[in-house]
Amino acid sequence: MDAKNGDKTRILESNVCVVCQNPALHKCGGCHRVYYCNKQHQRDDWKQHKLTCKPFKICEDEVLGRHLVATRPLQPGEFVLQEAPLVWGPSSNTVPICLGCGKGVNAQNSRSCSRCGWPVCGDLCEKSPGHLAECRYTTQRGERVSIKNFGIPHPIYRCITVLRCLYQKQFLPKIWKKLEVLEAHCESRRASSNYENDRVTVAEFIRRFFKLSSVFSEEDIMKVFGIVMVNSHEVPLTEPPFIAIYGTSSMFEHNCSANCSKSFTNQGHILITAAQPIQEGDHLSISYTDSLWGTPNRRYFLHETKFFWCHCSRCEDPTEFGTNFSALKCQDTNCSGLLLPETFTETQKLPEWVCTRCSHSISSYSAHDILERIGRDLHDLDKNDVEACKSFLSTYQGYLSDNHFYRTDIKYVLSQLLGQQSMRQLSEEDLALKLECCQALESLVKTIGVAERRILGTVLFEMHAALAEVARRSGGTNELMKSRRILIEAIEMLSNEPEVLPEGKICKQARQNLKDIDVLLEKL
Numbered sequence: 001m002d003a004k005n006g007d008k009t010r011i012l013e014s015n016v017c018v019v020c021q022n023p024a025l026h027k028c029g030g031c032h033r034v035y036y037c038n039k040q041h042q043r044d045d046w047k048q049h050k051l052t053c054k055p056f057k058i059c060e061d062e063v064l065g066r067h068l069v070a071t072r073p074l075q076p077g078e079f080v081l082q083e084a085p086l087v088w089g090p091s092s093n094t095v096p097i098c099l100g101c102g103k104g105v106n107a108q109n110s111r112s113c114s115r116c117g118w119p120v121c122g123d124l125c126e127k128s129p130g131h132l133a134e135c136r137y138t139t140q141r142g143e144r145v146s147i148k149n150f151g152i153p154h155p156i157y158r159c160i161t162v163l164r165c166l167y168q169k170q171f172l173p174k175i176w177k178k179l180e181v182l183e184a185h186c187e188s189r190r191a192s193s194n195y196e197n198d199r200v201t202v203a204e205f206i207r208r209f210f211k212l213s214s215v216f217s218e219e220d221i222m223k224v225f226g227i228v229m230v231n232s233h234e235v236p237l238t239e240p241p242f243i244a245i246y247g248t249s250s251m252f253e254h255n256c257s258a259n260c261s262k263s264f265t266n267q268g269h270i271l272i273t274a275a276q277p278i279q280e281g282d283h284l285s286i287s288y289t290d291s292l293w294g295t296p297n298r299r300y301f302l303h304e305t306k307f308f309w310c311h312c313s314r315c316e317d318p319t320e321f322g323t324n325f326s327a328l329k330c331q332d333t334n335c336s337g338l339l340l341p342e343t344f345t346e347t348q349k350l351p352e353w354v355c356t357r358c359s360h361s362i363s364s365y366s367a368h369d370i371l372e373r374i375g376r377d378l379h380d381l382d383k384n385d386v387e388a389c390k391s392f393l394s395t396y397q398g399y400l401s402d403n404h405f406y407r408t409d410i411k412y413v414l415s416q417l418l419g420q421q422s423m424r425q426l427s428e429e430d431l432a433l434k435l436e437c438c439q440a441l442e443s444l445v446k447t448i449g450v451a452e453r454r455i456l457g458t459v460l461f462e463m464h465a466a467l468a469e470v471a472r473r474s475g476g477t478n479e480l481m482k483s484r485r486i487l488i489e490a491i492e493m494l495s496n497e498p499e500v501l502p503e504g505k506i507c508k509q510a511r512q513n514l515k516d517i518d519v520l521l522e523k524l
């Protein structure tokens with residue numbers, strides 16, 4: 001078996017032994033992806049399966065704590081890990097959701113659980129194992145919950161995921177064993193400004209409301225709150241998204257230009273694949289932030305929520321690998337240079353932003369001020385209005401670098417909006433703009449955030465559509481062949497996305513478009 005090509009073909013959908021094809025219940029404990037009907041067949045297969053089983057080991061050091069290191073080379077797209085959540089639940093700031101399936105609920109599409117009163121979609125959700133914890137604790141408390149306001153974030157949901165973890169501590173020691181070892185940053189959090197509010201709204205509340213003060217101490221609850229905060233992943237399978245905590249996947253370190261991508265299966269399992277070529281001995285990383293945020297925003301978010309200052313190579317390079325993603329344009333007359341600080345990683349005395357061409361400089365406060373003002377404009381912009389988006393790009397052309405994150409945000413919006421109603425009716429100018437936005441985004445994302453496969457996939461899909469339209473107008477086969485190549489790349493990027501997500505639907509459409517292009521090419 002060629003490890004480079006992977007044994008994807010041998011991973012079977014149903015639970016069938018990969019050796020004899022008989023029904024099988026026993027899963028490989030390393031990758032959880034292949035089944036065996038007995039131990040002997042697993043032993044027989046190991047020589048072959050080890051080439052593609054779990055491709056990493058857990059290591060530990062003083063800076064990162066536990067982290068994952070590749071034990072063999074991996075190619076982009078190759079499988080790294082898939083696992084089911086240990087616990088899932090509502091995010092800390094959410095409108096009411098069904099506690100059985102996670103979907104948003106309102107007065108029309110939900111009813112109260114017959115035992116505890118929490119809103120659920122129906123019978124199936126009421127009986128869902130996920131809902132057991134709060135159902136049991138609410139029933140025990142002797143008074144049902146009554147949720148009346150559905151459209152606004154409801155503070156009581158803040159406690160549910162923590163409560164579900166505490167339930168594991170009390171009743172399910174096997175899962176608790178995996179949860180309790182996760183990083184909680186108790187000390188750093190105690191010193192943070194949010195600690196008191198969290199203590200009152202979560203720890204005190206759980207003990208009082210669910211009458212659990214003799215079962216869980218405030219310290220127990222605050223530790224669990226930390227575990228949820230530091231390790232949970234937002235799972236976008238429902239609207240609003242829910243959060244989930246995974247075991248081994250919690251060990252991936254963060255990097256702002258991560259070498260692994262994460263996606264989720266329809267069942268809420270996390271699926272990690274390689275996003276770049278990875279060598280044996282390389283650290284495996286995912287991004288804990290949005291890779292398309294500027295450096296100061298990413299670093300601040302990581303510090304506030306994960307309690308470390310990021311020093312990845314992207315954060316250490318103010319130009320972000322030459323993209324100037326966070327740079328401002330120099331305002332000195334006749335200068336076309338860019339303003340950037342010498343470093344973004346100095347947290348004490350913020351350095352001046354200095355022009356790359358002339359001697360002009362501005363204080364970091366002025367830079368911050370400019371960005372804040374433009375940010376407010378961006379916030380108020382109607383992102384369904386093509387003309388308003390175009391106007392934003394031209395208004396700030398003289399202030400923001402071409403790749404600046406604010407401009408990138410709008411280029412992404414335009415790449416989707418232009419041609420959304422009809423590609424055929426796009427003016428030549430708008431078609432060229434769509435293509436330009438897609439090309440700029442492709443090059444940028446491949447440089448700073450190649451692990452953002454969902455973004456890259458959707459950009460490439462839009463690019464193929466624009467190129468196909470150019471081909472239709474010009475009758476050129478070259479453009480059509482290029483569109484086909486881009487489409488294949490888009491499918492590769494989106495192939496792990498579940499169909500419930502827009503990206504999964506785009507992937508399905510892309511597969512259909514590929515067939516259509518092939519038919520067309522045969523005719524030409």
Ligand SMILES: C[S@@+](CC[C@H](N)C(=O)[O-])C[C@H]1O[C@@H](n2cnc3c(N)ncnc32)[C@H](O)[C@@H]1O
Binds near residue numbers: 066181251311
């Ligand atoms: C989800 S946990 C990762 C596993 C953790 N290292 C452990 O031992 O349990 C996130 C924590 O790992 C550490 N960490 C992850 N990536 C890091 C990085 N790039 N630099 C420094 N610390 C990092 C931080 O303490 C962070 O809060």
